[in-house]
Amino acid sequence: MRKSVWLLLLALVLALGTLSLVGCGGAEEEPAEEPAAEEPAAELPADVQAILDSGVLRVGVKSDVPNFGLQDAATGEFEGMEIDLAYALAERIGLTAEDVTFEPVTAKTRGPLLDNGQLDVIIATFTIKPERLEQWNFSQPYYQDEVGLLVKKDSGIEGLADLDGKTVGVAQGATTRDAVQAEADAAGITVNFLEFATYPEINAALESGRVDAFSVDKSILSGYVTDDSVILPDGFSPQDYGIASKLGTDGLTEFINDMLDEMEANGEMDALLEKWGLL
Amino acid sequence: MAELLSNIGFLQEGPFSIPRWEAVFQNLDLLWAGMLVTLLVASLGLALALALGVIFGVMSASHWRAPRAFTRGYVEFFQNTPLLIQVFMLYNAIPILWPALFIPVLAIGIIGVGMYHGAYISEVVRAGIQSIGRGQLEAALSQGFTYVGAMRWVIIPQAMRVVLPPLTNQAVSLIKNTSVIAIIAGGDLMYAGDSFAGRFGHYGPTYVLVGLGYFLLCFPLAILARRLEERTRVA
Numbered sequence: 001m002r003k004s005v006w007l008l009l010l011a012l013v014l015a016l017g018t019l020s021l022v023g024c025g026g027a028e029e030e031p032a033e034e035p036a037a038e039e040p041a042a043e044l045p046a047d048v049q050a051i052l053d054s055g056v057l058r059v060g061v062k063s064d065v066p067n068f069g070l071q072d073a074a075t076g077e078f079e080g081m082e083i084d085l086a087y088a089l090a091e092r093i094g095l096t097a098e099d100v101t102f103e104p105v106t107a108k109t110r111g112p113l114l115d116n117g118q119l120d121v122i123i124a125t126f127t128i129k130p131e132r133l134e135q136w137n138f139s140q141p142y143y144q145d146e147v148g149l150l151v152k153k154d155s156g157i158e159g160l161a162d163l164d165g166k167t168v169g170v171a172q173g174a175t176t177r178d179a180v181q182a183e184a185d186a187a188g189i190t191v192n193f194l195e196f197a198t199y200p201e202i203n204a205a206l207e208s209g210r211v212d213a214f215s216v217d218k219s220i221l222s223g224y225v226t227d228d229s230v231i232l233p234d235g236f237s238p239q240d241y242g243i244a245s246k247l248g249t250d251g252l253t254e255f256i257n258d259m260l261d262e263m264e265a266n267g268e269m270d271a272l273l274e275k276w277g278l279l
Numbered sequence: 280m281a282e283l284l285s286n287i288g289f290l291q292e293g294p295f296s297i298p299r300w301e302a303v304f305q306n307l308d309l310l311w312a313g314m315l316v317t318l319l320v321a322s323l324g325l326a327l328a329l330a331l332g333v334i335f336g337v338m339s340a341s342h343w344r345a346p347r348a349f350t351r352g353y354v355e356f357f358q359n360t361p362l363l364i365q366v367f368m369l370y371n372a373i374p375i376l377w378p379a380l381f382i383p384v385l386a387i388g389i390i391g392v393g394m395y396h397g398a399y400i401s402e403v404v405r406a407g408i409q410s411i412g413r414g415q416l417e418a419a420l421s422q423g424f425t426y427v428g429a430m431r432w433v434i435i436p437q438a439m440r441v442v443l444p445p446l447t448n449q450a451v452s453l454i455k456n457t458s459v460i461a462i463i464a465g466g467d468l469m470y471a472g473d474s475f476a477g478r479f480g481h482y483g484p485t486y487v488l489v490g491l492g493y494f495l496l497c498f499p500l501a502i503l504a505r506r507l508e509e510r511t512r513v514a
Contacts, residue, residue, distance in 0.1 A: 108477055115294050135480050169464075173477030194464035195474050201462065208371040209378070210464075 044093070045251025051120055052094050056101055059086040060113055060122040063104035064199055066223035067276040068125055071104060078102045081276040082123040085142065085243070088268075089121070092259050107173035108197055111135065114246050121245045121252070125217060127175045128242040137249050139256040141240035142269070143278070147179045148218035149232040150225065155212060160234045164189035169202040169211035171195070176215050179237035199224065219278065294483035303484040306475065310485070313471025314492050320388040320467060321454045321496065327393030328400055328453060335397065336404025337430055350401060357398035363459050366391040370463040388460040388467070396453045403445045407438035440508075447504035451497045458493070468492050 044052060051057055061082055062069035069080045083102070090100045105113060105124050113119045114136055125145075128138045149168070151157040157166070160183060170176040172195045184191045194211055196202045203224050206214045213232075214224065217239055221231050243260075245252050263269040273279045289295045303310075335353060338346035357365070369387045373380050382390070411434050419429035461469035472489035476482035 108473065111480055112294070112482055131480065172473050177478065195470070195477070196464060197462060197473070204371045205464075208374040209381075210370065210374065210384075 045255055047245075047249045047252045048093055048255045051252075055095070056099050057086065057090045057093060057095055058101050058103065058118065058120045059089075060103050060105035060110050060119040060124055061086065062106075062124045064223070065125055065220050067278060068219060069104075069123070070223075081143070081272055081278060082125070084272055084275070085123050086121075088263065089243075089256065089259060092255070106198055107171045110244070111173070114244060117246070121243055121256070123243050125220060125241055126244050127217075127239040129175055132244075134247075136244045136247050137253045138242035138244050139253055140260055141242055142260055143219075143241040143273075145217040145219045145239045145241065146235035147176055147183075147215060147237045147239065148221050148235050149180075150206065150214040150221045150229055151212065151232060152206065152229050154228070157212065157232070159232055160184070160187055160236075161189065163191050163213060165191075166212035167192045167194055167210070168213045168215050169194050169196060169205050170215050171199060171202065172197055174216060175237075175239060176217070179239075180215050183236045294481075299481040300484045302479060303475070303481050303488065306479070307488075309475050310468065310471050310488060310492065313466060313468040314496075316385070316466045316471075317454075317457050317468040317492070318496065320385060320392065320457045320460065320465070323389045324392035324396070324457060325450055325453055327389060328396040328449070331393065331397030332400025332404050332449075333435075335401035336408065339401060339405045340408040341426070354398045354401060357395050358402075362391060362395045362456055363462065365395065366459050366463060384460065384463055384465050387463065388457060388465050391460070392453050392456050395456070396449050400446065400449050403442050403449065404438070406445075407442035408434055410441050411437050443504060443508050447501060450500055450504075454496050454500070455493055 043049075061078055061080075063071035063078065065080070067080055069078060069082045071078050086100050086102070087097045090097060103113065103119055105119075105122060110119075110122045110124055110126060114122055122136075126132075126138075128141060132138065149157075149160070149163070157163060163184070168180055168191050170180065170193055177193050177195070180191060180193075194205065196205065199216065199220065202211065202214045202216075205211045206229070214221065214229075218231065218235060225231060243256050245256075260269070263272070270279070284290055284297075290297050335350045339350035339354070341347060366387060369382055369391060370384065373382060408430070415433055415437070416429055419433040420426070424432065457467055458469035460467050461473055464470060468489055472485050476485040
């Protein structure tokens with residue numbers, strides 16, 4: 001009896017050990033890449049060259065956020081401002097639009113997908129935060145949004161102050177919870193949070209009255225407004241969206257920053273925002 | 280020791296690095312709160328599942344048609360639809376269809392796993408009862424036992440030995456299945472892990488510990504069941 005208990009425990013420890021080894025294989029195999037700062041400007045940084053050599057740019061995008069990253073249910077095609085950014089990046093690397101593969105991500109899955117090397121970059125309404133900068137590389141911001149609140153019209157909630165003692169639904173792994181909490185603290189009210197994995201689930205909880213408000217960045221909320229619901233005028237905690245890549249891919253991040261600088265300067269960025277109604 | 284650790288690459292950088300383990304261990308109270316919710320939902324859910332399982336199991340082994348048909352419907356419904364959908368419906372559809380019937384999320388967890396595993400357990404109990412020779416029941420009835428009395432004093436004690444191993448399987452799956460309430464913000468261990476990993480990003484150590492938490496709940500049960508099984512065999 002006792003022997004079998006120990007054997008089982010040993011098996012568990014071995015299983016966990018193997019799991020963590022597998023999980024980190026990517027980090028060990030890849031030699032630390034030096035930023036290609038000293039090299040001539042014409043040459044691609046090593047991590048960008050690696051993407052060019054592989055012939056594909058693997059991009060994590062949102063599939064359920066209108067105007068940013070939305071997957072057409074009928075055709076399976078992705079479209080939105082962030083999709084166009086991915087195409088622009090591919091072109092700058094020396095690839096074509098056909099070489100871009102899109103992978104739908106959620107707030108919960110995008111970090112791990114970068115860490116385990118399945119994706120090259122994440123362009124998915126990913127807010128730049130100090131804690132996140134310790135875990136992933138981020139480009140400079142390409143869009144700024146603010147956190148908003150969607151409520152049912154018949155709830156009588158007209159502003160943040162009316163949310164005292166109410167429940168707010170937020171997405172797991174998003175910055176929204178901290179942003180709303182800070183705003184509630186400042187206003188001297190208490191709010192409760194329920195976290196869900198996807199936006200449609202939060203919306204369902206709003207419909208069924210499980211939560212009193214659905215909170216996320218306003219650009220995302222706009223896709224969930226119905227005849228019965230309304231976005232409150234309150235907006236807070238500006239969110240800077242950046243393009244994320246694996247920690248240490250400094251050459252790639254610099255390459256992306258140069259691209260964003262250029263797009264800002266030559267008016268391409270404004271044209272892109274206007275195309276998707278985000279100006 | 281320190282030198283040995285410094286040679287292990289995954290402890291130095293990446294999702295499983297030492298600072299991340301430290302960060303998770305400093306906030307262990309968040310996961311602990313989830314563990315207690317899981318324990319509560321699992322124990323009350325198991326009590327409900329056992330009660331339903333025995334009642335419906337006896338009904339489906341009976342020779343009256345009506346209770347058999349009723350049990351069949353119950354078992355087929357719960358065995359052939361995903362628990363996830365049952366829980367999601369209780370959470371989101373019931374408040375829209377019948378606003379008066381607003382079930383709190385913990386109760387949904389208990390009812391959800393209780394009804395679902397109750398269906399499986401009733402099948403286990405039915406099989407156990409039917410494995411005891413028909414002569415046993417007839418003998419008991421001829422001695423003046425009522426149907427329920429014969430079940431309680433003659434059939435079920437013998438069937439226990441047969442059903443204990445599959446019953447343990449059900450109890451262990453029930454504990455693990457309580458994790459579905461994470462999708463309806465149930466506050467259980469899985470939800471706490473998701474929430475923690477999402478907010479702080481240390482998903483590596485977080486999910487290892489969450490997995491360990493479920494193991495610690497399930498493993499003693501498996502041991503206990505094995506002990507009970509040995510004891511019944513001796514008796």
